[in-house]
Amino acid sequence: MPCLLQIETSTRERLDEAYRLQWLGEVAAIEESLRHIEGKKEQADRLRRQAESGPAGLG
Known part of the structure; x- marks a missing residue:
């Protein structure tokens, strides 16, 4: 994400x-x-949230 923010700036x-x-x-x-x-950025944020919540269906 930091790289995307730098590119955006x-x-x-x-x-x-x-x-x-x-x-x-x-x-x-x-x-x-x-x-x-x-x-x-939205895609990266979605992937980050998915990684933080763990594998789907195991919670």
Whole structure:
């Protein structure tokens, strides 16, 4: 998860720069990347919760 957070921070910085420079195509691509990063964070969180709760059906 720390790596994903670092990637997200860097991507948001790139988004700010793209907005500042009015690179609208780049803005759209970076926003799409951020949506994918958010999905990966949610997936990582789900896997972490599953690992913490142990194997399904054994509780």
